[in-house]
Structures are given as structure tokens and as C-alpha cells.
Amino acid sequence: EPEVTQTPSHQVTQMGQEVILRCVPISNHLYFYWYRQILGQKVEFLVSFYNNEISEKSEIFDDQFSVERPDGSNFTLKIRSTKLEDSAMYFCASSEARTGSQPQHFGDGTRLSIL
Amino acid sequence: AQTVTQSQPEMSVQEAETVTLSCTYDTSESNYYLFWYKQPPSRQMILVIRQEAYKQQNATENRFSVNFQKAAKSFSLKISDSQLGDTAMYFCAFEGTDKLIFGTGTRLQVFP
Numbered sequence: 001e002p003e004v005t006q007t008p009s010h011q012v013t014q015m016g017q018e019v020i021l022r023c024v025p026i027s028n029h030l031y032f033y034w035y036r037q038i039l040g041q042k043v044e045f046l047v048s049f050y051n052n053e054i055s056e057k058s059e060i061f062d063d064q065f066s067v068e069r070p071d072g073s074n075f076t077l078k079i080r081s082t083k084l085e086d087s088a089m090y091f092c093a094s095s096e097a098r099t100g101s102q103p104q105h106f107g108d109g110t111r112l113s114i115l
Numbered sequence: 116a117q118t119v120t121q122s123q124p125e126m127s128v129q130e131a132e133t134v135t136l137s138c139t140y141d142t143s144e145s146n147y148y149l150f151w152y153k154q155p156p157s158r159q160m161i162l163v164i165r166q167e168a169y170k171q172q173n174a175t176e177n178r179f180s181v182n183f184q185k186a187a188k189s190f191s192l193k194i195s196d197s198q199l200g201d202t203a204m205y206f207c208a209f210e211g212t213d214k215l216i217f218g219t220g221t222r223l224q225v226f227p
Contacts, residue, residue, distance in 0.1 A: 033214065043160070043206060045214040056213040089158055093215075101167070103150060104215060106160035 002026040006092050006107035013082055014115055021077045021110045023092030032075045033093040033104060034067065036060065043091065049075065050098070079112075087114045117142045117211045121218035128197045129226050135182075136192045136221045138207030144168075148210040149183070149190045154220070155203040163205070166190065197225045 005024045013019045025032050034046040048055040049067055066078045075094075079086055089109045096102035118141045128134035140149070151163040166174045166183050173181050178198075182191045194201055202225045207218040 031213075035215075037158075042219045043208075043215075043217040045216070048213040058214075091160055093160075098213065099148065099210065101148070103148075103162055103165055105162070106152075108157070108159050111158075 002105075004092055004094055004105050004107035006090075006110050008110060009108065010111045010113070012113045012115060015084055016081050019079050019082055019112065021079075021090050021092075021112070023075045023077070023094075023107055024073050025075055025092070025094030026105060027073070029094035029096050029105075031055075031095045031098055031104075032067075032069070033095075034077045035091040035093065035106075037089040037091065037109075038085075039088070046077070046090075082112075082114045084114050086112060088112060117144075117209055117216050119207055119209050119216050119218040121207055121221050123221045124219070125222045125224070127224040127226060128194075130197055130199060132197055133193060133195045134197055134223065136194075136205050136207075136223065138190045138192070138218055140188050140190065140207070140209045142188070142209065142211075149181075150208040150210065150215070151179070151181070151192045152206045152208060152217075153201075153203045154206060155200075160206075164192065194223075199225050199227065201225050 007022045032049040037043045047057040047061045064080045091109045092107045093104040095104045147168045150165045153161045164176045178195045204220045206220045208215045
């Protein structure tokens with residue numbers, strides 16, 4: 001069964017450094033998402049992306065964050081200048097359709113640790 | 116605003132028994148989707164079951180079934196014949212426009 005893959009599985013970065021989290025969505029999917037889960041808390045929506053542009057973003061997704069689909073397969077999340085509070089699990093998801101008729105499939109996540 | 120509430124932070128059940136996890140939500144939309152996701156200790160997010168609000172029939176997937184009460188905005192998950200591998204966090208989620216809105220989760224422990 002096709003999977004969403006995320007790399008790296010764990011990223012350790014110094015505060016203030018830039019970090020790029022990478023995702024390869026399922027190949028025929030058109031809608032892409034990033035979510036964040038701070039340890040012990042619920043999963044929170046960050047951003048959705050379709051047709052090479054952001055569809056919706058949350059209050060968390062401020063100017064420090066950006067997303068890109070640099071080629072036909074990768075979908076990246078960049079954090080420009082990391083803060084301690086950016087430490088979290090970051091999940092990428094993709095779906096064929098916008099509605100739940102085709103549910104979102106999640107990757108295994110990238111654990112981001114900011115020192 | 117759309118919200119999802121899971122009022123049971125932790126539940127436990129003995130192997131082979133049945134357990135029900137509760138979820139309520141709030142929305143003004145008439146058609147939408149609801150989901151249960153499982154997050155084992157490895158922290159993957161695994162889709163367990165989904166329900167379209169348009170359909171009155173409750174969804175089932177093997178040992179997992181839901182009790183969907185649209186008027187009450189309730190969407191509970193029943194796990195029958197619980198197995199040790201069911202030990203995980205369970206998140207209820209509502210599909211809003213372009214995003215999933217998650218509840219705070221219920222930690223389920225299955226005991227032998």
C-alpha cells in the first residue's frame with residue numbers, strides 16, 4: 001500500500017537555525033498538509049497546500065514557516081529561525097480529494113528537537 | 116468555530132473485552148466527515164474508521180464500530196474483543212475546510 005514518507009525521523013537543531021522537514025506524499029494525491037503535535041498534546045493543523053499554493057493556514061503558521069513543493073514529489077516545511085517552542089512532532093499528510101471522501105494519510109512524523 | 120471534545124483522558128480495558136471511547140463535536144455544517152485515528156507509542160497516526168454525516172448507518176471496520184448520533188453531535192468508538200495491540204492514544208477528528216480538527220485524545224491501555 002502506498003505510504004507518505006517523511007525524512008528525517010528525528011532532527012536536532014540549535015535554536016535560531018533554519019530547518020527543513022521533508023515529505024514525499026502518495027503519488028496520485030493532490031492535497032498536502034502539515035500538522036504539529038507538541039509532546040503530550042493534541043495534533044494541530046499548520047497548513048494545507050493545493051495546486052502549488054497555500055489553501056489555508058493556522059495562527060501557528062507565522063512568517064517563520066514556509067512550505068514548498070520544489071519538484072513533482074517532495075513537499076517541504078521550512079522553519080526559518082527555530083525557537084525552543086518549535087520542538088514537536090511534525091506530521092505530513094496527503095489526500096486525493098479535499099473532502100473526507102478520500103481521507104488524509106499521514107506519514108510517520110519527524111521529531112524536531114530544538115536545543 | 117468547529118470544536119472536538121474527548122472527555123476521557125484515559126481508559127483501560129481487559130483483553131477480549133469491549134470498550135467505548137467518547138467524542139462530541141460542534142459544527143454548523145450539515146455534511147461533514149468524522150474520523151478516529153490511532154496513535155501507538157511509535158507515534159504514527161493510523162486511520163481507524165471514518166463516518167460521513169450524510170449516512171445514517173454507523174460505520175464498522177472489523178472489531179471497530181462507531182455510534183454516530185448526528186443530532187447530539189456525538190461520535191463514539193467501540194472496540195470489541197480488545198487486543199494488546201490496541202493500546203494507543205485515540206484521537207477523534209472532524210474534517211473542517213481544508214483541515215482536520217482533532218480532540219485532545221484518549222489514552223487506552225489494554226491489560227492481559
